[in-house]
Amino acid sequence: MPSSYLWLIPLLPFTGFLINGTVGRKLPRAAVTGIALLFTAIPAVIVAYLWMIMKAAGAPELIQAVSAPWIAITGFQVNFAFTVDHLTLIMLSIITGVGFLIHLYSAGYMAHEEGYWRFFAYLNLFMFFMSVLVLSESFLLLFVGWEGVGLASYLLIGFYFKKDSAANAGKKAFIVNRIGDFGFLLAMFLLVTHFGTLSFTEVFTEITAHPEWHGGFLTAIALLLVVGATGKSAQIPLYVWLPDAMEGPTPVSALIHAATMVTAGIYMVARCHTLFDRSPYALGVVALIGAATALFAACIGMVQQDIKRVLAYSTVSQLGYMFLACGVGAYGAGIFHLMTHAFFKALLFLAAGSVIHALNGEQDMRKMGALRKRIPVTFWTMTMGVFAIAGLPPWAAFFSKDEILYRAFISDNPLGKLLWFVGLVTAGMTSFYMFRLWFKTFFGKSHVEEPAHDHSHDHGHAAHSHGVHESPWIMLFPLVVLAILSVIGGWVGVPAALGGHNEIEHFLEPVFSTGSPVAEIAGSNGLELTLAAVSVLTALLGLFVAYWLYVKNPGSSTAIARKARPVYKLLENKFYIDEIYQAVIVFPLTAGTRVLLSGIVDWGIVDGSGKLAGATTRGLSTLTRRVQSGNIRSYAGWLALGAAAVLAVMIFGHSLFMR
Structure with missing residues (x-):
């Protein structure tokens, strides 16, 4: 059955990640290369086999692999399920095909690098999460892949972690994408509230069954999904992480920009076309963001001197084209450009x-x-x-x-x-x-x-x-x-x-x-x-x-x-957007956090509670140390006073109890 092979597409790169990530340091470089390439090549062969099946006469339009329920509580269930349709097949072909070529290139490009085994472990991990993202049959499983490529991109962009610029670029990519991911999370909460499920099939079937549904909560969900897409696919206003991603090795730039991560937002919008088609407002927002980003990034790209940064802003601009296509409802054209863009x-x-x-x-x-x-x-x-x-x-x-x-x-x-x-x-x-x-x-x-x-x-x-x-x-x-x-x-x-x-x-x-x-x-x-x-x-x-x-x-x-x-x-300094973000958002947040944590929490609560405990202990010890005077007459007096207190409690307490 073709469905039995679907699990292998993400599992094989993950196996390569586990092997190289755990024992790769001790393996010769040829073995590390062989493992990374083999566990990337086999999924490409499986995808080619799926093409043969789906292009054959009378071929199914859908191939599914469903496990036992992943999350099952009263009134809510999510299966760990993979689905391959024609859109998934194109995405998988790009990921596995172009991804394998980038792995092959990396074997020569990174040949003399320290951390060679670590680099290929991260590349395989990236392939695993991206495969999960496009194969997923539910918003929740897509979100797992979505977060996973964010993690892998952080590791790859910051590969030269001893350089401050690389470490900062990795953090910037990770943090900026968290903003978009927050929108995605809110969209999933709304989907559960209104549909009681996160399955693509069930959500889209219900929308199709209600032709009167337009705008309203569908627009809210669509706009929150757009927030997620602007982060992952580097669109205005969350595009700022992508140019800095150039700090990673060049094969990383090719992998992130062409075959994997940045295409995830376009894929998600296209996958959710049933939802977006019911919200002309959300589609208009997508089109305007795409057109503005395409023009904006092209302006900056015209004056860059670093060969990789020219290509980085070019990527942002071309992704804007894909957003523009989706925004005018031409999802097929957007995916077509996504495919050709992966090649060139x-x-x-x-x-x-x-x-x-x-x-x-x-x-x-x-x-x-x-x-x-x-x-x-x-x-x-x-x-x-x-x-x-x-x-x-x-x-x-x-x-x-x-x-x-x-x-x-x-x-x-x-x-x-x-x-x-x-x-x-x-x-x-x-x-x-x-x-x-x-x-x-x-x-x-x-x-x-x-x-x-x-x-x-x-x-x-x-x-x-x-x-x-x-x-x-x-x-x-x-x-x-x-x-x-x-x-x-x-x-x-x-x-x-x-x-x-x-x-x-x-x-x-x-x-x-x-x-x-x-x-x-x-x-x-x-x-x-x-x-x-x-x-x-x-x-x-x-x-x-x-x-x-x-x-x-x-x-x-x-x-x-x-x-x-x-x-x-103005163009050379990228419209000063990074500086504006730093002044308007980053600095107030960090300064406020510093005041809150170091001023109120650290000094006020942590230090204050410690000092209060010390002062209380000192005060009590000052009083109680008077009992230890060393004078026998004083001890006898305290003993008599204590005995009298005990007798009083026994007598008067008994009387109160009897009443």
Whole structure:
């Protein structure tokens, strides 16, 4: 039975985590690598087997594995159950497939690192929790995976825990996500109150059975879920943890940004589409958050100098696109972009890691240049990723991004045209800052220091090599695979306007068939082609501006930055959002906590109670020590007085008792 294999998908990575986490320190590195890769590869094979089953004629639309009741109390029960439908299958393919390639790359990238066994134990743990998250059949089990990837991300981001910046980045990611998780928890309490269950099937079936339900408590639940999604998927206002996550090793960035954690919020919103479709207000909030985040992060990405931070803000921006898609009801388009993004963003991060490896730890693009002939495989693979994210045909993101823009344009959202325009401007900015990265890294004059110095401590290769060098093939092979997927990965979603059948949308129809009102809006092929042409021209404009500033006139960008210094400084300092949060939220909380704990609790209650106990003891001892005078006549007097007191109590007490 296929259902019997579902348990193995999360359990195998967890087994790898247990082995490497407990005895990995004593194992040779080859054994640690073998364990980590084997327990990641087998789940990928199982997912491929599930594809064969679900694509076969007469295949089931759902595969379930249910254990004995997990929580069973009067009137409430939650099963430990896994479910695979078409949406789950796509997510599992991304997690296990891209995740395995990142594991393989890590074996080369982290080869000389201390804590090698610990790193792979954490990677396997991440895979375990993410698999649980997407396989879960209930909100509660999804929340277990949700919290688990938060824990694993904390461990991975803070892998270099001896560096304050890495330790602080790990804490920041963990704490900011707790804010979002609080919203998720409140949503679950409301679900139990109104539905008496946390099962996806039961909740969505009841909503479907009551077509008159709109807004109200459904909007409250949906908005609280959005709070959770903004934390996990790094959207305004809880996006601030993701850029700092660059403090982890580069494979961690690829894993968190492309294949796992940040996609969890988009997956959750898509999974709960039945709920969101009954609340136009909540959908509008999702669309506005997505559009604002996409534009906001793209603005910051245009001026970043660290190659990984450009990609980090790019991730925040692209996640905004996915939120925008879900907000206009185009859930299938959002998942389609999630899939293509996994390909090209994993490729871009791993290729950036290969550049950093080639330069022995250098991450500042101002110290790069003219690398295309010195690391040709890295150059050509990264080129595929850059052209893909820019949205140029026939690369993957052209089809998924344009599907989102088209759906926003034809949606019944009152702000649909504005959302489309924001998405279009963001697409041009994305093209600009990605080609800026491409030109500054691979073209122009070389600014590489020979030998490069390791100031980032991103990996341990600097002590073992000198000069610019291409990465080993264990790192390049995943780049080649991801480069191919970045080109052809979008072909499963070629729309009818371009002569395709949008296979991915049809594949997801069983999941979203009762969902998106947008799916029922018939747009014209001519309109879709026109909008696609406009977006391609916008992407080409971004390419041209980047070429003009960084290749044709290499000094002009500095001159522009000098003339528009206030705007440039605003972008360079990320709109001072971190500083505002620090001043308005973090400092008052920490100061208030310090006053409360050290002033009232520590000094007042803890110290005060200790001092009071001491003073009381001293006072009593001062009185009672008078009894111990050493005078026999005094003792005789006290004895007589005590005897008299006892007799009085016996006499008068007996009299009172008799009454």
